[in-house]
Structures are given as C-alpha cells and as structure tokens.
Amino acid sequence: MNEFIYLDNAATTRVKSEVFAAMQPYFEAQYANPASSYRIAGEVNAAVENARHTIAAFIGAQEREIYFTGGGSESDNWAIKGVASALGSKGKHIITSKIEHHAVLRTCEYLEKHGYAVTYLDVDDKGFVNPEQLEAAIRPETILVSIMFANNEIGTIEPVRELARIAHAHGVLFHTDAVQAYGHVPIDVRALGIDLMSVSGHKLNGPKGIGFLYIRNDVKIDPLIHGGSQERGKRAGTSNVPGIIGLGQATELAAATLEERADYERALRDHLIARVEQEIPYVRLNGDRTQRLPNNTSFCFRFIEGESLLILLNQAGICGSSGSACTSGSLDPSHVLLAIGLPHEIAHGSLRLTLSEENTQEEIDYTVDQLKKIVERLRAMSPLYEDFVTVQSLTGLNS
C-alpha cells in the first residue's frame, strides 16, 4: 500500500509517467516557439498540431475547433464572456444552473453587473437540470445556455443531448463545462449538439495549467486574451507546448482505456457506496446512482462536520474532500449540496471520495474501515447525535 490513499481525483490527478515522458523533450531539447519560422520550430508546431488532432478525434470535432487555453476556468470564462460580448447586440440573457462550477457562476455574476440577465435553473434532489424548465426559461433575448456535463461534487451526469436540443430549437448556443467528464465518459460533440465545451488537462492524468475550449465552426465568439495571432487569432499568448503535448498524450491514453477504466472504477465506486451504506448508519449518498461519473462518491454523514472528518481521514493517510463551510472558507456549505435541497446541517457533514484506476479494493476497504471508526468517534462527541439518541429513546419508551 502507498504511504497515503489518494481519493481526491476530482480535485486533480497524478500526471502519468507516459505523459510526463512525452512532455519532457519540450522543456529542453525542443524549446522553440511553434510560431517561429525555422525548422526546429516547425517540428514543435507539428507536435502541437498532432496533439490537437488526437483531441479533436477523441470528441468527434475538427482540429480547427480546438483552442488551447490555460485550463478549465479560462475556458469557462472565455466561452461565456466571449459569446456574451459577440452576441450582446442580439440579446443579453444567459441561462445556467445553480450547481455549476464557480468558474461559470462567478463569470455569470460578473456579467450581471454589466447589463446581462442570468437565469440560474434549479436542479432536482439528484442534481438534474429539468429540460422543461430550461425550455420555459428561454426568452427571445437568450443567447447562451451553459450547463455542466457532469457535476464536480456529486457526480451527476446531466442530460446534455436533450438540453442542447432544446437550446438549438430556440436558436440558442449551448456551452458545457466538461472538466470532470472529459476522458472519463464518452463525449461526441456532434452527436450531442455541443457548441462550446470547456476541458482541463489535470483531471485525466495530464498536467495542470492547460486546457482547451471546443468552439464549433461558425460560432461567433470574441477573444478573452488579446495579443498575438496564436490559436487562429482567438487566444493570444505563446503556446504552452509541454502542456499541450501532455494533454494530447493524456487524451490518447484516456481514449485507449476509456471503457475498461470506467468499468473498473464503477465497480470500485459501487463497492465503496455499498459498504458505506450497509455499515454506517444515518448516511446519505448524494447524486444519482447510475447517471453518475464512474469515479465519484459523495456522502453526507448526519450529526458530524466535514472538516473534522477530513482531518481524521488525513491522520489515517486518506485524502478526500468536503463541501462543508469550514473547508470552503465561507460560512455556507457547498452551493451544490444546498441546491439539491439538503439542509445546512446535513450539508456540513459531506464527504467526497473520487477514485482512479490506480486505487485498489484493498485501499477502499481500508478507507471504509477507517471511516466507520471516525464517524463513530465524531458522533460520540456530537451534541446533535446526543439529542437524536435522546429523542429516539424517548419515542421508543412511548411506543
């Protein structure tokens, strides 16, 4: 067993050694700027275009529809601000959901301060956006619908095809933040009707600081980063060559192993969920059981608080994350958990464990064993649990 058990793959992943090896030459030997005109620059440029080809083929796009960026947050900012700017004269209304990543939500809030109206769609108790509610929210001045492909906290996979179809039926563009989904579930942008899609490299064993925005041909969008003519004049800045090569290599590996990896992770995930639900009382699984990212688990343990849980898991050598207020640095728990209807005190007891193909059943079993002890320990010192037990015993006497 490793010295620690890493169950926070939705936060970031380990760069695979094949990915690192592919990147290395582009730091020292092949350092030329791909935009330059000499032979060694041409070789670098060819490698960049090869990565672009791999990525485009993986999602059923054309090479010229892939624009490299600095990561998922930049891609989200660009998609939303860029479309708002390019189509602002046509209309100033955007529709998104209450469970989006902050890169989408904060961008929308920024636009609200600049004359745009934004509708934040509710989700149901599993985290699904309702297509009928989307349709009802569309106005003549709506220019963009932005709904995430899969949620980063609770793993719910949204009905993207249906949502895109509705947007298109009203002549509205459809953007999706696919940061958690890319490389983990199959995505065909043409078949799904996606117009813009944000992706980040470090969620699929690629490097940090690289991502891309897929922009379907003919979609009107203004640049976010102005400057040189890189990325067909739409995204300035010297190409992050090692990052691009790394993302290309990570995509190639992800494409080759997608199905078997997802099957393995799903089995491990369901084993983890089954053991937690069977062996720990007063727990709830957040999100849907099947329309769920293969590697995501998200629980709420009643009567305890997430940060305490994380510290004790860390002491046991287990890395996880929580949507409790204490871990987010604010006073409110995760907006996603509140949006699916959880009361604050339940949301405070959340724990997200996100797996990878590198995790073993032995690690998962050790984690559940530790989790049982930790939850028991924290409940033993919880006044909420004390009150609950008292009420239980009183009602038990009365019945």
Next chain:
Amino acid sequence: MSQVTEYSDKVMDHFMNPRNVGEIENASGVGTVGNAKCGDIMRMYLDIDENGVVREAKFKTFGCGAAVATSSMATELVRGKTVQEALSVTNQAVMEALDGLPKVKIHCSLLAEEAIHAALWDYAEKNHLTIDGLKPPVNDIDETEAFYEMER
C-alpha cells in the same frame, strides 16, 4: 482545506486528543450555543461544588477542528476555577492557550466563551444566584461579530 494546515500543534493536539469529552449527569449547569446551520454547536456541562468552584467540566461539540479544540481548551481553563474566575475566561485566553487560531476560525473561540457563559447562566438560574457581570446567553453567535474579529 488551507486553514486546516494552519492549525497550531496545540490545536491539533486538542482536536486529536480532546480533553473532557462527554456529559455530566445532573450537572450544576449546562449550556448549548451555536447553531447547526453555521456548522458549529457546543454544549458545556459544569459540575460546581458548594463553594462555587468548578469541580468538573465536560463538553460535546459538532463542528470543525477548531471548534473541538476550543471546546476542549475551554473546559481545561475553567476546571478548578471559581465561578467568577470561570466567567473571566475570554475567547482571547482560549486562543492564546491554543497558540492562536487561523483568522477564519476565531468565531470558534467566541463560541467557546459563550458556551462557558451559557453553562454558568444555567447554574445561576437553577440556584437562584446572581453572578456579577454574567449576561443571558446568546444562543447564536453573531456572524458579523465573528467577521469583525477577523478584520482586526
């Protein structure tokens, strides 16, 4: 969880090995403060002898690492003290005894101080006493006050 890595060794010690966890049967005074919505609830039990000395203090807490550690330290600080001395255990004293708290966790020390006061108030009420300087407990620590503390 950046603030977690900012915890002092003392905070971590009092979180990992909390002192005086539990309940006191027929306690002289019990106080519960905070609310579940904000993610922190502290309940303090005091056993006070006929001379007005805190013989025993116990706690139960729902909350983060700092909430547990400040509760634990607060019980340590009031044990063996007179009621008047216990009343003067401030959030500052709790923080100092823990070698400080991350800024965003200062409200936990306010909650610990409030828990002592709430337990003392309960004791005073049960025994028809007046304790100089003791105000009725605030069951819900004002978050704006906590933010105000953070700014200082």
